[in-house]
Amino acid sequence: MPRLFKRVTIAGVGLIGGSLALAARAAGLIGEVVGLGRGEDNLCTAQQRGIVDRYSHDPLDAARDADLLLVAVPVGAIADVVRACASALRPGAVVSDVGSVKEVVLRDVEAQLPAGLSFVGAHPIAGIEESGAAHAAADLFRGSRCILTPGRRAGADAVAKVRALWEGVGMRVDQMDAARHDDVLACVSHLPHALAFSAVNALLDADATFADFAGPSFRDLTRVAASSTEMWCDIFLANAAHVDRAITTFVAALEQLRHAIVRGDAAQIKERLERAQAARRQWSAARP
Amino acid sequence: MPRLFKRVTIAGVGLIGGSLALAARAAGLIGEVVGLGRGEDNLCTAQQRGIVDRYSHDPLDAARDADLLLVAVPVGAIADVVRACASALRPGAVVSDVGSVKEVVLRDVEAQLPAGLSFVGAHPIAGIEESGAAHAAADLFRGSRCILTPGRRAGADAVAKVRALWEGVGMRVDQMDAARHDDVLACVSHLPHALAFSAVNALLDADATFADFAGPSFRDLTRVAASSTEMWCDIFLANAAHVDRAITTFVAALEQLRHAIVRGDAAQIKERLERAQAARRQWSAARP
Secondary structure (H helix, E strand, C coil): CCCCEEEEEEECCCHHHHHHHHHHHHCCCEEEEEEECCCHHHHHHHHHCCCCCEEECCHHHHHCCCCEEEECCCHHHHHHHHHHHHHHCCCCCEEEECCCCCHHHHHHHHCCCCCCCEEEEEEECCCCCCCCHHHCCCCCCCCCEEEEEECCCCCHHHHHHHHHHHHHCCCEEEECCHHHHHHHHHHHHHHHHHHHHHHHHHHHHHHHHHHHHCCHHHHHHCHHHHCCHHHHHHHHHHCHHHHHHHHHHHHHHHHHHHHHHHHCCHHHHHHHHHHHHHHHHHHHHCCC | CCCCEEEEEEECCCHHHHHHHHHHHHCCCEEEEEEECCCHHHHHHHHHCCCCCEEECCHHHHHCCCCEEEECCCHHHHHHHHHHHHHHCCCCCEEEECCCCCHHHHHHHHCCCCCCCEEEEEEEECCCCCCCHHHCCCCCCCCCEEEEEECCCCCHHHHHHHHHHHHHCCCEEEECCHHHHHHHHHHHHHHHHHHHHHHHHHHHHHHHHHHHHCCHHHHHHCHHHHCCHHHHHHHHHHCHHHHHHHHHHHHHHHHHHHHHHHHCCHHHHHHHHHHHHHHHHHHHHCCC
């Protein structure tokens, strides 16, 4: 595989940024890697693990002459990081991110991106509950999906290189517009997180002592309620309209089931459960 | 451990009934075991695996002279099985079940239980997605909780023996009245199932093709939507009032989060997420 980028600046050397650096270096896709961040301990760990060659706390220093700026910080901070780095990048450089929400980010980044730079948003749908460079792993992305949401001013060459980067670390890459991405993710990821957080809150509202009797169904339903609250607050705010719509769709489905239960309508309950069961089993069977 | 029951009839030799027979026999808690059921293949498997000594399709034959009738059939069928077996049981015998809903079952069973028999409801909170005697395992219950909901006419000796049975197969046993059991289980188990089924239905309502992009958060949230629809229809109907109330509590919690998101109220979102995260992490830390 030919080298795609000579010098990469990774802003936010956490689980995702760190894992991409490890995987892309192992595949020979990128050359020098410079880390940009605030946490000294985390950046030091990243350097010790060979994730970055060097690091800096200064955006202009870290981004100097890079031909790829990969912004792997919380969604609400992406545009600010791009603004702080842009003038130091090599002419024609590619700017990308790994955020879970794309439309707001695209709008904010493109509004202030200097001419000659291409913004190609990306969302690698992978992750674990741990965070930080210490947990980065070269195989984190293998077999999972990545969605690209290129900006309107992104060059075809820039899009192709970002696609090759994520494909090169083992992902299946799709491309769609940012609004559709945000609609899809609101349903398959942001809604599940909203439900998990709310299910725990509902149990506390009902009677916290009930938790003593909670078993595997509660455990799995609420697993992601242990996730980073800062990151999820950020995602919910950045994708508010789509999350609102996904919640509406969900509440309607739940109320249909509730009304069938309250009416004692066994046929209608069975119809609802069988539809869900069939789809869930099919979904599961299609996955390794 | 002294033998608790000389002859046990297990009505419904599935995962739970079969596992109890294996575990209780291994611990020397019970003597002869007779299976009662409809499915010839399943009963044959149970006999081959040493779960039952013999089996019958005839209630009076299967229950003859038993000092424990353990009814491990769907909630809606328990009272009918007790009615069909009661006259053949040994005088003073104990009748128990393993249903996930207790109040309706207790009312229906006690309404027609012959004098001299004790009904001691039990709910071993354990299980896997598989069902049938083929998947029964002696260690299924170890370390999990069991709730006893004895009838008002149950003798103290009968309650003590049923408690000793479940403790003897490794469960931590609590006792409470049936209405409280149903309230607790609505919150920690029946609601999670209603949410899982409804989350899959909501995804189908939004756009079935979105499922291609669903990852681990969707997978875990909806795992139990692959469960038996017959059993869950039965549970929702038998515990309708408590499930209705649990859904109301949940929807209120979800709407609080939704309104904070729509208002863009970061402080309120964080407060909701942090409350849930702390409780979920604490719950998780308290478990092996």
